[in-house]
Amino acid sequence: MDFATLLQMLDATLRLATPLLLACLAGLYSERAGIFDIGLEGKMLAAAFLSAAIAAVSGSVWLGLMAGIGASMSLSVVHGLASITFRGNQLISGVAINFLAAGLTVVIAQSWFSQGGRTPQLSGGARFNPITLPFAETLQNVPIIGPIYYELISGHTALVYVALLMVPLTWWVLYRTRFGLRLRAVGENPAAVDTAGVSVIYLRFAAVGICGILCGIAGAYLATALQAGFVKDMSAGRGFIALAALIFAKWRPWYALYACLLFGFLQAMSLRPDVIERVLSFQVNGQLLDVLPYILTVVILAGFVGKAIPPRAGGDPYVKER
Amino acid sequence: MDAMPKWADVILIPLISILLAAVLSALVIVAIGESPLAALQLMIEGALGSTYGWGYTLYYATNFIFTGLAVSVAFHARLFNIGGEGQAVLGGLGVALACLYIPWPHWTLALLGASVMAAVFGAAWAAIPAFLQAKRGSHIVITTIMFNFIAAALLNYLLIGALKAPGMEPATPKFPEATQLPSFQDMFSFGEATLFRGAPANVTFFVAIAACVLVWVLIWRTRLGYEIRSFGQSESAAKYAGISPTKIIMVSMLISGALAGMMAINNVQGEAERLVLNAVEGAGFIGIAVALMGRNHPFGVLVAALLFGFLYQGGAELALWTSIPRELIIVIQALVILFTGALDNMVRMPLQRLFLAMRRA
Numbered sequence: 001m002d003f004a005t006l007l008q009m010l011d012a013t014l015r016l017a018t019p020l021l022l023a024c025l026a027g028l029y030s031e032r033a034g035i036f037d038i039g040l041e042g043k044m045l046a047a048a049f050l051s052a053a054i055a056a057v058s059g060s061v062w063l064g065l066m067a068g069i070g071a072s073m074s075l076s077v078v079h080g081l082a083s084i085t086f087r088g089n090q091l092i093s094g095v096a097i098n099f100l101a102a103g104l105t106v107v108i109a110q111s112w113f114s115q116g117g118r119t120p121q122l123s124g125g126a127r128f129n130p131i132t133l134p135f136a137e138t139l140q141n142v143p144i145i146g147p148i149y150y151e152l153i154s155g156h157t158a159l160v161y162v163a164l165l166m167v168p169l170t171w172w173v174l175y176r177t178r179f180g181l182r183l184r185a186v187g188e189n190p191a192a193v194d195t196a197g198v199s200v201i202y203l204r205f206a207a208v209g210i211c212g213i214l215c216g217i218a219g220a221y222l223a224t225a226l227q228a229g230f231v232k233d234m235s236a237g238r239g240f241i242a243l244a245a246l247i248f249a250k251w252r253p254w255y256a257l258y259a260c261l262l263f264g265f266l267q268a269m270s271l272r273p274d275v276i277e278r279v280l281s282f283q284v285n286g287q288l289l290d291v292l293p294y295i296l297t298v299v300i301l302a303g304f305v306g307k308a309i310p311p312r313a314g315g316d317p318y319v320k321e322r
Numbered sequence: 323m324d325a326m327p328k329w330a331d332v333i334l335i336p337l338i339s340i341l342l343a344a345v346l347s348a349l350v351i352v353a354i355g356e357s358p359l360a361a362l363q364l365m366i367e368g369a370l371g372s373t374y375g376w377g378y379t380l381y382y383a384t385n386f387i388f389t390g391l392a393v394s395v396a397f398h399a400r401l402f403n404i405g406g407e408g409q410a411v412l413g414g415l416g417v418a419l420a421c422l423y424i425p426w427p428h429w430t431l432a433l434l435g436a437s438v439m440a441a442v443f444g445a446a447w448a449a450i451p452a453f454l455q456a457k458r459g460s461h462i463v464i465t466t467i468m469f470n471f472i473a474a475a476l477l478n479y480l481l482i483g484a485l486k487a488p489g490m491e492p493a494t495p496k497f498p499e500a501t502q503l504p505s506f507q508d509m510f511s512f513g514e515a516t517l518f519r520g521a522p523a524n525v526t527f528f529v530a531i532a533a534c535v536l537v538w539v540l541i542w543r544t545r546l547g548y549e550i551r552s553f554g555q556s557e558s559a560a561k562y563a564g565i566s567p568t569k570i571i572m573v574s575m576l577i578s579g580a581l582a583g584m585m586a587i588n589n590v591q592g593e594a595e596r597l598v599l600n601a602v603e604g605a606g607f608i609g610i611a612v613a614l615m616g617r618n619h620p621f622g623v624l625v626a627a628l629l630f631g632f633l634y635q636g637g638a639e640l641a642l643w644t645s646i647p648r649e650l651i652i653v654i655q656a657l658v659i660l661f662t663g664a665l666d667n668m669v670r671m672p673l674q675r676l677f678l679a680m681r682r683a
Contacts, residue, residue: 038463082664086671091402091463093664095610096656103652104350110647111354117647240467247464287475294468298450301460310461 005275007151009268014156015226017264018163019044019218023242024249024256025163025170026214032174032251033207034187034313035083036090039075039097040215041239047072047219049105052119052230053112055126061224064126068223069216075101076212084204087317098239106232119223119230128157128225157225159217166214170253183207187311190318200318215239244297247308263293325674336615336622336662338669343657350653356646364643365636375635377506377521382605383631384523384588387530389609390627391537392582394618398541399574400554405451405466406582407606408473409444413583414590415477416443418485418597421497432501436591437529437584444583445576447473452575456568462575470606481599494597503592524592533581534620540577541620550574582606604652611655614663630655 023040030037047068055064075097082093106117113119136154139146174180186193186203194200222238223230241263248262249255269276270289300308348358369379389406396403403409416439426432451465478492487495503525506518541547553560553570561567589601608630615629616622637651661669 038467078660081668082660086665086667088664088667089402090664091404092610092614092659095404095607096660096664099607099652099656099659103649103654103656106649107350107354107647107653110645110649114645117649237471240471243464244468285479287479291472291475294471298454298465298468298472301458301465302454303458303460308460 003147004151007147009265009272009275011152011155012268012271013261013265014152014160015264016267017260018160019221019226019238020242020245020263021163021257021260022159022166022214022218022221023239024245024260025166025253026211026218027243027246028170028249028251028253028256029183029207029214030211031246031314032187032311033183033204034190034311034316034318035079035204035208035211036094036315037079037208037211038091038094038243039079039101039239040211040242041235041237042094042098042101043072043075043212043215044219044222044239045098045105045233045235046075046101047216048223048234049101049109049119049219049230051216051220052122052223053109055122055224056113056120056229059124059126061122061126061128064224065217065220068220069213072216072219073209073212076208076215080205080208083317084201084208087319090315090317102233105230109230109232117232122224122228126224127228128159128221130155130157131161157221159221159225162217163221164257167253167257174253179206184311187313190313191321194318194320200320204318218242241293244293247297247310248300250308251311266290266292326677330673330677332617335666335669335673336617338673339661339666340615340658342669343654343661346657347650347654350650351646354646356644361640361644361646364639365632368639368643369632369635373506373510373517374519374521375639377518377523378635378638379628379631380506380523380527381521381588381593381631382634383627384527384530384592385585385605386608386612386627386630387534387624388585388588389582389606390612390616390623391533391609391620392578392580393609393613394616394620394623395537395541395550395581396574396578397613397618398547398554399550399570400557401452401455401571401575401578402463403448403466403575403578403582404463404610405448405469405579405606406609407602407604408466408470409447409579409582410585410602410606411470411473411477412447413440413444413586414597414601415480416440416583417586417590418494418497421501421591422485422494425498426500429501429503433503433525433529433587433591436501436587440583440586441580442583444586445580447583448575448579449572452572452579455575456571477597478599481597485597487596492599496596497591501591502595503587505592522593524588526588526592529584529587531624533584534624537581538620546573582609608655611658611662615658 023044027037027040050071051064051068054067055061079093079097082088083090109117109119133154136150140150174184182193182198182203186200190200222234245256245259245263248259266289270286273286351358351361369375392406393403417436420436420439424435447469451462451469454460454465455462481492485494487493506521506523510517549565550570553565557567585605590597594601612623612626612630615626633651633654637648640646641648
């Protein structure tokens with residue numbers, strides 16, 4: 001594989017890893033606070049639809065982004081109500097949210113745009129366009145570093161950089177702030193947090209809210225940056241791959257970045273079967289690449305490669321003693 | 323002492339939840355500029371107005387009975403088997419192998435053989451997540467989700483490879499004549515009157531009814547069922563009573579997987595008569611809604627499956643005659659799962675308070 005192809009592959013990896021990373025960090029906040037969320041997929045899908053719809057109508061991608069976050073947040077509120085306020089089953093709530101999004105997006109898209117459940121194609125200011133970082137063009141001709149900077153690091157949409165910045169930010173919030181300490185504590189031992197006089201309900205709602213914002217950005221990225229418009233079921237299992245990455249990363253932010261880059265690389269590879277064949281000199285089955293994240297996660301869960309231990313209070317509604 | 327009489331728990335709460343889901347669904351229909359009443363009328367006419375409509379409704383219901391029973395058996399052991407979809411895919415593979423490679427002399431034997439293969443394949447697909455849950459403590463929800471995706475890819479791989487029939491389509495060859503199950507049209511048409519013309523409902527419906535009875539016997543009339551229920555109620559109490567958690571997790575998931583797999587005799591052997599891509603069409607997930615709505619009781623599952631069969635066939639009619647897309651059914655399904663499952667306490671808590679107040683008065 002020559003240098004240019006490698007850069008292309010890594011560039012695609014970064015682009016495909018971005019929605020995974022945002023959704024994975026979203027899940028990280030929620031699950032670290034003890035709320036399982038298998039509705040990441042649905043929230044992304046809802047955000048993808050509404051961001052594309054509003055961007056198409058208003059012509060402004062930023063309004064689209066806000067709308068996407070709003071859509072995702074409203075599903076988060078449903079999840080919060082079901083799993084925190086009414087102490088329902090968090091997994092069932094997640095399943096319901098996934099189906100709600102899968103159905104509603106198509107029904108509303110058909111009613112608004114009559115294009116078979118898709119939004120109009122976005123262009124210009126209705127999309128996130130690539131940003132060229134300073135000096136990228138002047139440095140382009142410097143050997144090795146120039147192309148890396150120009151091809152790989154520069155030239156992505158704003159949301160890619162946002163996603164990457166979220167990793168250190170999440171680390172800082174979780175491990176260096178009072179809020180983060182309490183958030184982690186509420187996922188391990190909510191009774192202790194309650195005894196210390198901190199509201200479990202508030203903390204969990206905050207976590208679910210942050211999860212909604214990040215899923216919203218992830219969905220908006222899908223429809224307005226990675227692709228130009230919404231199509232039916234466009235999240236295509238990414239929410240579940242993000243969930244897999246979260247387990248793979250054992251609920252830690254930096255490892256989440258590595259896991260998402262790995263899974264993004266697998267997705268990039270399955271898009272370029274020609275490159276794989278040239279490098280490995282045999283054909284790799286595309287289906288195998290697609291399901292490798294899931295297989296790897298099952299292997300991790302089986303405990304063959306270290307043990308993945310989820311937050312201890314994950315999935316349990318908190319009931320105050322009376 | 324319970325806060326509520328039993329009938330309120332079994333009938334009133336599901337009824338209110340369904341009503342809430344129905345009201346919200348009606349609001350969605352209003353929001354997209356159609357009339358909910360006209361839509362309901364169209365659905366009733368399309369799904370129940372003719373033997374043809376009934377034939378489709380019962381066909382879908384058969385699928386949902388199997389997947390609903392699958393989810394509810396696992397629920398009794400407090401396991402959430404979200405992998406019915408993948409298990410049904412594998413069941414289809416078992417049916418296809420049985421029908422294609424074994425020369426059956428008569429459809430009755432073929433039905434028996436295919437059922438066994440479907441159950442074995444479905445159970446095998448549930449066995450790995452069950453084992454990981456029992457021995458490694460890895461969460462069964464996550465592993466079964468992963469196995470759904472792996473099953474879809476596996477089927478995809480086989481249908482464009484080893485099992486593919488000549489031609490463009492990713493599907494197996496048509497099954498031999500002797501394996502084809504009698505449809506309702508074959509069974510219930512006498513002389514001049516042709517009933518259920520062209521509808522896919524077939525003899526599998528009666529297998530599904532039998533499965534309901536057997537699951538009822540298993541859960542409420544056998545020692546194993548007692549063990550499964552007590553494990554589901556309290557794992558620690560079950561352990562003290564000498565019930566092995568590993569055994570219960572494995573057995574209940576194997577039964578669950580086998581039931582989900584057996585759906586394939588309806589859709590693969592009974593309807594398509596060959597194995598195609600995406601043969602399950604989300605029926606595995608509808609099993610979740612059916613089990614929740616049916617309160618994990620085989621009779622409840624039967625009723626809920628019939629309702630969802632009606633919704634499915636009615637939804638297809640809606641998509642055909644109005645501008646309401648088929649996906650509306652997915653919205654209704656989501657609302658049913660939300661209200662009967664996740665938001666159960668929203669209905670239950672005020673009702674409990676009401677009954678307590680009435681008792682005091």
